[in-house]
Amino acid sequence: MYRKTITALSHDLHAKKISSVELTRLFLERIHKHNKKLNSFITITEEYALQAAQAADVQLAACAAHPLTGIPIAHKDIFCTEGIKTSCGSKMLDNFISPYDATIVQKLKAAGTVLLGKTNMDEFAMGSSNENSYYGSVKNPWNVSCVSGGSSGGSAATIAACLALGATGTDTGGSIRQPAALCGITGLKPTYGRVSRYGMIAFASSLDQCGPLAKTVEDVALLLNALAGFDERDSTSVDYKVPDYTKTLNDSIDGIRIGLPKEYFHNGLQGDVAKVIETAIKEYEKAGARIQEISLPHTHLSVPAYYVIAPAECSSNLARYDGVRYGYRCNQPKDLEDFYKRTRSEGFGSEVKRRIMIGTYALSAGYYDAYYLKAQKVRRLIRDDFNQAFKKVDVILSPTSPTPAFKLGEKANDPISMYLSDIYTIAANLAGLPGISIPAGFVNQLPIGMQLIGNLFDEAKLLNIAHWYQKITDWHQRIPEGF
Amino acid sequence: MQWETVIGLEIHAQLSTKSKIFSAASTQFGAEVNTQACGIDLGMPGVLPVLNQAAVEMAVKFGLGAHADIAHTSVFARKNYFYPDLPKGYQISQYEFPIVNKGYIDIPLDDGTTKRIHITRAHLEEDAGKSLHENFNGYSGIDLNRAGIPLLEIVSEPEMHSAKEAVAYLKAVHTLVRYLNICDGNMQEGSFRCDANVSIRKKGEEKLGTRAELKNINSFRFVERAIHYEVERQISILSHGGTIIQETRLYDPNKNETRSLRSKEEANDYRYFPDPDLLPLIISDEFIAKIKQTLPELPQEKKKRFMEQYGLNAYDASILVSSKEIADYYENVVKESGNEAKLAANWVISEWLGALNKAGCDIMGTPISSAQLGKLILRIADHTISGKIAKVLFENLWNGEGEVDELIEKQGLKQVTNEAAIEKLIDEIIAHHPQQVADYRAGKEKLFGFFVGQAMKLSEGKLNPKQLNELLKIKLHQ
Secondary structure (H helix, E strand, O other), X not given: OOOOOHHHHHHHHHOOOOOHHHHHHHHHHHHHHHHHHHOOEEEEOHHHHHHHHHHHHHHXXXXXXXXXXXXXXXXXXXXXXXXXXOOOOOHHHOOOEOOOOOHHHHHHHHOOOEEEEEEOOOHHHOOOXXXXXXXXXXXXXXXXXXXXXXXXXXXXXXXXXXOOXXXXXXXXXXXXXXXXXXXXXXXXXXXXXXXXXXXXXXOOOOOOEEEEEEOOHHHHHHHHHHHEOOOOOOOOOOOOOOOOOOOOOOOOOOOOEEEEEHHHHHOOOOHHHHHHHHHHHHHHHHOOOEEEEEOOOOHHHHHHHHHHHHHHHHHHHHHHOOOOOOOOOOOOOOOHHHHHHHHHHHHOOHHHHHHHHHHHHHHOOOOOHHHXXXXXXXXXXXXXXXXXXXXXOOEEEEEXXXXXXXXXXXXXXXXXXXXXXXXXXHHHXXXXXXXXXXXXXXXXXXXXXXXXXXXXXXXXXXXXXXXXXXXXXXXXXXXXXXX | XXXXXXXXXXXXXXXXXXXXXXXXXXXXXXXXXXXXXXOOOOOOOOOOOOOOHHHHHHHHHHHHHOOOEEOOEEOEEEEEOOOOOOOOOEEEEEOOOOOEEEEEEEEEOOOOOEEEEEEEEEEEEEOOOEEEOOOOOOOOEEEOOOOOOEEEEEEEOOOEOOHXXXXXXXXXXXXXXXHOOOXXXXXXXXXXXXXXXXXXXXXXXXXXXXXXXXXEEOOHHHHHHHHHHHHHXXXXXXXXXXXXXXXXXXXXXXXXXXXXXXXXXXXOOOOOEEOOOOOOEEOOHHHHHHHHHOOOOOHHHHHHHHHHHHOOOHHXXXXXXXXXXXXXXXXXXXXXXXXXXXXXXXXHHHHHHHHHHHHOOOHHHOOOOHHHHHHHHHHHHOOOOOHHHHHHHHHHHHOOOOOHHHHHHHOOOOOEOOHHHHHHHHHHHHHHOHHHHHHHHOOOHHHHHHHXXXXXXXXXXXXXXXXXXXXXXXXXXX
């Protein structure tokens, strides 16, 4: 039962084959059983979940239900949830009970989903391995000595281990797609502005985007239907029509043009990962897709530009955590300066502090033009690369991450090597484009993700092309041993 | 040594929007501490700002009123610094691309001419909260009611050369924002406040001296005093061979002095950058045109019209247009008085404004309505009463003792204009004062005033002075 998809269980719920309360109990039991090992949840909202499940059953009985009614889900702990601890993976917010719901939390609530808990994450979404969480690292269900990826590692591991049917994540430089790839599930980063950021704790505002994680493309499409849409509380959300993303999933992909960026395939791609991706490419070709090499000439600049822009924005976004109004506050401050310095030194972890310092430096008088402004210009060049590419192709295909999940601790002391694990995902954030990662095979018993990047607001096409691959493969149906 | 003072002002005008610039919380003044701050004003995790359109409209109004360029694209930026009453750790302001650029305002000078002061820019920003330093056992309290209140920061060119000019400019801006109805101008409540950049240089020199920025000036009087003090301080330093350091100084109205708050070296690096939560603000020509249609007649135009339409001199006209309420009051008085524009101007300026001033009463609380004052002037003009009697009636009206005609009737104050009656009175006076009459007729003409006085005394002031003079002259020369 728990291995089923949202789509399947939605049918069962509506057909009264199972109740939401039963389903919720089942998943709560699984969480209690496996969370110690995986550490994918920070907070389990058992009581709250059962209440929501009861309410969902009432809705279902009244036949007034949404396709997601009664479906147990989890939110990344970056989304504000009223009356529930919202820690963002940080000691700084360990005592923070949000007084309000994020827009997407409201939306999924309104759709009748059942919140099982809040998932673990890298502190303030800064990390690619989930080792930067105040609550400890998340283990990869495929091999618990490996990382889950990050920063939405808790959500990805939760789905991979069948501890919830769907989860939310955020993606600033790959934080949905990379853990989805490393955990062997499906994760979508929508177009910037497609989903409201209101109530999503900011890391880098111009890059952050909320998106769904689930086992299948079909489930992701269902979740996106509920998440997407303009929000007047988020000035950067876009008032652009939301289609039914499930409607076009089975459209033909005959004649679709798929681009392969030569910069992604020629530099440092591991042989085994390349083989997995090449197999997928051949399948698409067989189905009538037109494969062509394209060039994204400024690819080599995306990681450096990202590591100026994201820290710069984070240095300002995280200034509010000062211990004055909420959150961690140091003991017995001598004076105001001591209050600030100790609150922030003690409340933030080392990666967060590293990025705040990099960002503060990049915005400082005399350095702004050389770093922040220059990085913004690079961002424009990267966007232009994609604009050129999308004149020739419909989607761009690549690996999601250069390697499968690495060992816990392996890159913990090497930030540069860690940063490079996002090399294929970061450009989509800089350009605001949607990207999806789907399971495409295994290397050393660890899942490999394939990434598809689409043009602005072209999620439907991305989902369509990704779904086609899931129709002819079963990678997305594999469940790690022991779960 | 001859020194020249150079002053530029930064004015913060609080825009009279109902809700805050980036949230829906109320902006009402004087509410219970921390009752008008929502999650956005508190800088809660995850919240986002949404720009209040009313604040944009008001900024555009100001730009139009100050003959300025309205930027079609302006950008909100974050000004980053830590302070407990700054919830987000940054203030949302405008930096490189403000909404209003390059305007001017004309100020009246003592010699009757005007001087044009250029406005460099005006930009939208949010206010911070307030720190409370009393009664918290060694801690400070914070009131965030003010956090997020919209401000328009109006920056002038350093073109003023005396405290007087600075005050005249400040008053002109104050008048303008009140006319435009975009700021209540209340300086005590902090809705209109200013910082002054003051420097001095040797007369004839081009290069600006090192400036001090004077903060916390919340009245016209304090602006004048703070600048005076600061100029003296700088002259004293330079004359003794010292150098001025660039710094921020706080004006203390109790001690009437400025003292150093922080030097340039201690100043924050604000790390301005465009706020990624807010898109660039795009303003269309249609939007500007629409707002232009809602602009009222502005002080300069009104002054010109008053001079032309009512034949007033520049001085009287500037007083009457100094606030929209005064101007409206005056125009009503003129209407009610049967177009006695000059007489009305005299009465409004010297009697009415004088009485308000003396009573410490504001214009809206005037006990005499414009209709009443107009009627009073009408009665002077139609010779029902004399100016002297009118002053007594003004007092009666002020004290709410009745209406003009009713009071004239009740107190029998009607002017005596019957020639026979006046002649009879004069005859009596001549009969009772033979000696004075003889002296007058012998050439002691100064005694004429004595006879006028006697006549007024006997008639209780009810004679028309002009008529009395004429008749008195005839009788005395008979």
